[in-house]
Amino acid sequence: MTHDDASKPEYMRRIRSFVLREGRMTPAQQRAFDEHWARFGIDYTGTAQDYAARFGRQAPLVMEIGFGNGEALAWASEHDQARDYLGIEVHGPGVGRLMNALAARDASNVRLYKHDAVEVLEHEIAPGTLAEARIWFPDPWHKKRHNKRRIIQPEFxxxxxxxxxxxxxxxxATDWQPYAEYMLEVMxxxxxWRNQLGPGQYAEKPEWRIETHFERRGLKLGHGVWDLLYRKA
Ligand SMILES: C[S@@+](CC[C@H](N)C(=O)[O-])C[C@H]1O[C@@H](n2cnc3c(N)ncnc32)[C@H](O)[C@@H]1O
Structure with a gap:
């Protein structure tokens, strides 16, 4: 353990909210890294980034953590050209797939990290940077002994x-009721943070969130969906 690790809160020091099961990338996804990473990717360096310089303009910045296959991020960024989008995902095939979609529409308002979002937040995103943050259908870590791996925690x-x-x-947003209740409790x-709808309230699904892959999977299993909206207090 480095000195830096020792000074971190327990959660940040030990817990990873993901398990990297790097499925094989398809040739198209591998080609996406070869051809498009220089344009859309940000290599993690552990130092604060100047996003306005990266995008070549001063616009509000929206971040999505754990975008999966990126369909919601692709849609939102295309329909919201006045703002810039930062996607963070550890799963390579999903990053490749999203880059192909972004290249197909010649997107200029999206940049991506393939890295742990907790580390990106800690070291690359300066205080006061983000206009909006989205975490849609994060891994629910169903088993009680795994609950501590949930990304939504007080320290986070x-x-x-x-x-x-x-x-x-x-x-x-989540499709797992016990996680929704836990999110509400933590938030x-x-x-x-203050609840935009009033204390203890869930929100209606806003129109800027299209149905995601994991949402569809949950709905097929008969799960409900819970959205939560909070403003920085
Ligand atoms: C259950 S999936 C949901 C994907 C997508 N939001 C959807 O709704 O289809 C959760 C995603 O979060 C990613 N993830 C989990 N922890 C992460 C972290 N600390 N940093 C970046 N990505 C993370 C996982 O790799 C996975 O793709």
Whole structure:
């Protein structure tokens, strides 16, 4: 353990919210990295980034963590050209697939990390940077002994709040009711966030979130869907 690790809160030090099962990339996804990473990708360096310089303009920045195959991010960024989008995902095939979609529409308002979002937030995103943050259908870690691996934890939402611009919006969604209840519990207790709908309330699904792959999977299993909207207090 490095000295830096020792100074981190317990959650940040030990817990990873993902297991990397790198499925094989298809030739098209591999080609996406070869051809498009220089344009859409940001290599993790562990130092604060100047996103306005990367995008070549000063626009509000929307971040999505764990975008999966990227369909929701592709859609949202195409229909919201006045803002810039930062996607963070550890799963290579999903990043490749999204880059192909972005290249097909010649997108200029999206950049991607293939890295752990907790580390990106800690080291690359300066305080006060984000206008909006989205975490849609994060891994629910169903088993009680795995609940601590959920990305939504008090320490994590405090870190996230510190990276938000004043009045910045956080949008969470899940299809797993016990995780929805846990998200609500963590967020209601967080001093840096206030529920946009009023204390303890879930939100209606906003029109900017299209149905995602994991949402469809949950709906097929008969799950409900819960959206939560919080503003930085
Ligand atoms: C259940 S999937 C949901 C994907 C997508 N949002 C959807 O709704 O279809 C959760 C995703 O979060 C990613 N993920 C989990 N923890 C992460 C982290 N710390 N940093 C970046 N990505 C993460 C996983 O690789 C996975 O693709």
């Amino acid at each position: 939402v405090a870190l996230l709040a510190s990276r938000m611009a004043p009045d910045g919006l956080l949008h969470l 209601e207790a967080a001093p840096d």
